[in-house]
Amino acid sequence: MIEDFKIHDTWRVFRIQSELVEGFETLHDIGPAVSIFGSSRLTEESFYYQEAFKVAKLLSQSGFSIITGGGPGIMEAANKGAKVGRGKSIGLNIEIPNEQHPNIYLDISLNFRYFFVRKLMFVKYSIGFIIFPGGFGTLDELFEALTLVQSGKIRSFPIILYGSEYWHGLIEWLKSSPKNLGTISIDDLKYFQLMDKPEDVCNSLKNHLLKLGMPLPDFDCK
Helix, strand or coil, X not given: CHHHHHHHHHHHHHHHHHHHHHHHHHHCCCCCEEEEECCCCCCCCCHHHHHHHXXXXXXXXXXXXXXXXXXXXXHHHHHHHHXXXXXXXXXXXXXXXXXXXXXXXXXXXXXXXXXXXXXHHHHHCCCXXXXXXXXXXXXXXXXXXXXXXXCCCXXXXXXXEEXXXXXXXXXXXXXXXXXXXXXXXXXXXXXXXXXXXXXXXXXXXXXXXXXXXXXXXXXXXX
């Protein structure tokens, strides 16, 4: 029985390796890209669906590629917005029990079995994260990014919480409980920004590229 586990784990390494190689080869030349996260359950009638479309459209028109989880809801809205512009529309799908089908607005679609490989692709190929309202998966991506920045595992990049009404309660809790208890510091709260306008998101990413000394896409942020 133990030997069976060893054999299965050994072969699992090759499956992981194949997902890494496919991701690296597919995404290496997508240009400056931004990852957009949010709930898969929000419909086209949702205010935040419409805002995600606007943000992605503006960024894509400004030369950014847009990366999402490739599914419905906020992901679909962002990929739909990306298709209106000139950046690539990219979906990184994940195999889960409640099967997620890729949305129809993708130029590039990759499918992953392992969450950690998928997370690596989001971080490696993004110059910023935009976090729309969402559930556990969205919060997981948010705190994963914050942890990587806080621990110095990645260089600090824009982590933008979109929708002050939605995120207000979480931010107040971070200030009143973890910070007051001393489990995080006041400086840790500087790792993310709160925004409500697509133009502010675009300008934040533009300024980040300027700080990095990277070539700028054709920005107007209007």
